[in-house]
Amino acid sequence: MAELTTLARPYAKAAFGFAHEHGDLSSWATQLKTLAIVSEYGKVKEIVSSPALTPEQQASTLLSVCGEELDSKVKNFVELLAENKRLALLPEVFTLFDALKTAEEQAVDVELTTAFELDDASEKKLADALSAKLARKVKVSSAVDSQLLAGAIIKAGDLVIDGSMRGRLEKLAKAINS
Structure with missing residues (x-):
């Protein structure tokens, strides 16, 4: 590769x-x-x-x-x-x-995985917040994964933000088992 x-x-x-x-x-x-x-x-x-x-x-x-x-x-x-x-x-x-x-375009492709389908207004609000945080134009591609239970996972290049309920439960399980 x-x-x-x-x-x-x-x-x-x-x-x-x-x-x-x-x-x-x-x-x-x-x-x-x-x-x-x-x-x-x-x-x-x-x-x-x-x-x-x-x-x-x-x-x-x-x-x-x-x-x-x-x-x-x-x-x-x-x-x-x-x-x-x-x-x-x-x-x-x-x-x-x-x-x-x-x-060149100062843009970033963002993969948004949510537990349920987001309406256009919510997706735009999230894209605007990410655009402000990353200081770049954001191109959002979204997917639905019901196994997340709730919340979302955001991937923008190397940055991964796991705000899903499944992710939080996994972190809690690791903390308890440690």
């Missing part, structure tokens, strides 16, 4: 730099996400990693599957990756690009 990140980093930085310079971060992120998903799909993954095919064949297959979803600049980027035999790095390139984009 670390090796893939090391190999993908220069490509992600180059793509980010180009997209940032042209004010096209959002479009590049969307297109790289499409490429990452498509390149991991069964037969396409086999073709992209096949040593029997030329880099041009691999790139043209990937580009034809993506169709009109990609603009010419991203297609050129794919051809460069193919030429350097790095098409298999597309998922990692997207992950790194997205992290750079998030850092």
Whole structure:
């Protein structure tokens, strides 16, 4: 995993730099996400990693599957990756690009897991409070886990806030058993 990140980093930085310079971060992120998903799909993954095919064949297959979803600049980027035999790095390139984009936008992705479904007003209030605490824009993705009993678990990068009843009961059990 670390090796893939090391190999993908220069490509992600180059793509980010180009997209940032042209004010096209959002479009590049969307297109790289499409490429990452498509390149991991069964037969396409086999073709992209096949040593029997030329880099041009691999790139043209990937580009034809993506169709009109990609603009010419991203297609050129794919051809460069193919030429350097790095098409298999597309998922990692997207992950790194997205992290750079998030850092640039001063945003953080927050995973919110609650014991029950929150209404939009409560979710917005929580997002606003987190945004103020973290001093960043917050993008919330929420999920429901009824095993939490009550409360919520908030994950924002390395930060984890466990305000669930299950978490509190586990801490209490550890304290009693110690």
